[in-house]
Amino acid sequence: MLCALSGEVPEEPVVSRKTGAVFEKRLIEKYIQENHKEPGTDEELDVEDLLPIKTNRIVRPRPPQFTSLPSMLKAFQDEWDALVLESYNTRQQLARTREELATALYQNDAAVRVIARLTKERDEAREALSRLTVTASAGGAATGDAMAVDSEGLPEALAAHVDEVQAEKQKGRKKRPVPEGWATTEDISALQQTAYTDLPVTQATSLALNGGYAAVGGLDGKVDLYSVEAKAHERSLEVGEPVTATVWIGNKVVSATSKGSVKAVEGGVETGSVTEHAGAVTGLAVHPGEQILASVGVDKGIIFYDLQSLQRVARVYTDAELTSCAFHPDGHLFAAGTQSGQIEIFDTKTLQRMANFTLGAPVKTLVFSENGFWFAATGVGQSSVTIFDLRKEGDAARAKELQTGDVSGLAWDYTGQYLATAGSQGVTVQQYVKASKSWTEPLRTSTPAVAVQWGDKARQLVAVSKEGVVSVLEPKSE
Template sequence: MLCAKYYEIRRFNGLIQKLVLQVSGEPPQEPVISKKSGHIYEKRLIEKYIADYGKDPVSGEEINEGDLLEVKASPKTVKPRPPTLTSIPSLLAVFQNEWDSLMLETYTLKQQYQQVRQELSHALYQHDAACRVIARLLKERDAAREALANVQAHINIQPPPDTATTDHPMETEEEAKGINDAVIEKLNETSKVLSKERKKRKAQPGLTPVDTVKRYTQLNVIGSLHSTSSPGIACLDLDQTEELVLTGGNDKKVLIYNRQEAKEVCVLKGHTKKITDVSWLGRPEGDQGDVAFSSSVDKTVKVWKPNEKGYQIASTITSHSSEVTGIAVHATKDYLVSVSNDSTWAFHDIATSQTLAKIESKDVKDGYSTVEFHPDGLILGTGTNDSVVRIWDVKSQQNVASFPNHTGRVTSISFSENGYYLATASEDNLVKLWDLRKLSNFQTLTVDTDAKVNKVVWDYSGHYLAIGGTDVRIYHSKTWNELSVISENMAEITDMKFGELAKYLLVGGLDRSLRTYGIEQLE
């Protein structure tokens, strides 16, 4: 009886297993296929069934484990959810667990985010502190360099050369050779040639007529030159080709700008204080370009020579003990004159890098403010801070004439190309015209009471005189009528240059811009 019961239970269990295989619908985790019936089973279940009954649960045929083949499924089947998820409470429990897991992960991410944020804040603080330290060190370095330059200037020691400086520095006052007979002979020969050419010179054909000058307007503006830290163009010069403009700024830099290509050619660095005057030599060095000069409040004059990479410092003049306020190139293109607030003017030989003479007068006590050579090159005009214009004989270095009629610091002087007239401007807002043959003031031009006059310049023909300061004014030298007043500038005008045949006027000012005034676009 018991045996019958046992076999009945085993048979019942077998039927249940067979039912699970047939109707469960769940994909097998380890599928196998029967070679005889072709049915797919769960491996662990069919092996147990074969062990108990030795038959195929579907066809009833005899079968053993060797008749089973494994089925390789890729990807593997996903296990179905357990039966516990069939009720609402079990689903809620699963959702709660997943929510808790999500919140834990979010909390961990927030912690990591806060840690990264603190690390970034600390890094930014360190970077800012490092920048402040670097800025302070740079400021201390510049101050030390400036102090060293001042000491060297006072004891007449040549400063260490810049990276591009040549081995031929200018000589100091003690090494001055003097303006000897050979120099004087060269000055005389140049003067004779220029005087002869001037007497034979006829009126320039194509000179811009008066009616056209009256219609001068602003043609173009080149802005944002030099830096904004110490803004402003303090001085400028135009080379022989009228393509390259040399500008000196309050930012201690000298800049070369190509007007035709509308781009900066190079920036010349070497001065430690603002630039006071710049000038081209006017004699190109081969195919590379012209030699340039610059003077500065740092008491030096620098000579810049072109090379394949741009420009480099060729030599530095340190013959003055105070700020150099002006420079002028002689007509021979062999000599350079500089004036300073130390009440001296110096004559330098460009080719040999020597200071030939340094002249000091007991009548000049407050220093010089500006300088210019006469077109013939035998006399020199200087303006002073004590409102006197002085004329010097270059050969003898004697003061041969003085014009004391101004009441303010002389800001600019300019000789007319014919050599007969001298225009002078000062802080008394007056421009005076002097006849050098009679040594007399024959005309005075008065601008507005609250206006400033910083620069006077003749055109090459001597027909037009431009006055720059608060605005730009152009006068006709025959009648002294005011032809044009132009006031597009945003700040004071500091320097000007006429183009060939007075077709345009190039103007620089404290608004960091170069402006061109004329009547037609330049090619």
């Protein structure tokens, strides 16, 4: 009896119930474990299907080929030939594998290059599209819609208004004294939390102050009105879209939304709504003359509106997504922060780019100082506020870097002395002492906030946290 697998006499023979073939037990068990079939057939075979065969123990004689030196040399030569042949076959398989791998790598590299080129073409097409807008032609239905590039300056009447406001503000600033009763350093140091009110708004994003009322916008699509004097929630204004920015214009609350809308509400009634941005609006700013409203958005667009009609009067596109904006206190300059970390300065009348400052990180917020020369800005991931000087360029424009911790909101007081910051680590006040040309920090609190605004005569700070909690900070005596 010979094993059907090895062709040798089995030491522990077993026979298959299904075919009657004889196998060496250890060999057939290993084969079944790997293949679950009987060798040479497709029939399922289990260990239980094997029957042991009882035989007498036989001492196998030495194979005849190993009984002499010539036969042993012949056997060794045969084994060497087999080994050489196997090595040759292995080298052939390795060469084929290398060729297949090289082909696969080449195809992968080509695919990556094609994807990169298509992605670049897509981004260029999107950028070109963001600079275009569909405007109705005079012919209406006869000629259809025309594609035009918008880069509009202000109308003559509003341009003249900008000049008037600039002349008035510049003239008054040079000789403007600190108002009587304005907060001193001691007053700022004495500020402490006197009110802590949880508003209905969830995920607060913005804060605007007008007299004794604060407007807090949130991602829930509402703007909550808060009475600072009564330290209580008054009512909620329904916007209907997630609010990203809020400003006061007289008694009117204007809100920007993540869906590209700018909406005005007065007396609880919506008085105007316009959608000019192709994407979220990220910032609002009011011109000092209060006849022009500006908005910026992720579509890289800057849009100016006539506040009487809330209609677009000027527009320009930049090279990067815009994150924040502010008017110069004289109104003749407009600043826009970008996602690329640049701060672009534009002429308000023509919307021509006048200057560029580098912050080094996506701009979170920026605000101009009332001294007319400085503006403060902070970026994503930064733990400081950078003061820029408009009169200088490059690195020389960085007048000061204030270590405040992370900041999401900035507010400069009317005199240009105090800069309030709001962040997750708390509210601080940075003071510039003109006599010594130095900076001090008269106040640092642990009140977390996303936005902060100055109250009457800088004797009050109003801040709101991300959770919609309004905090009022006042001196003990008040």
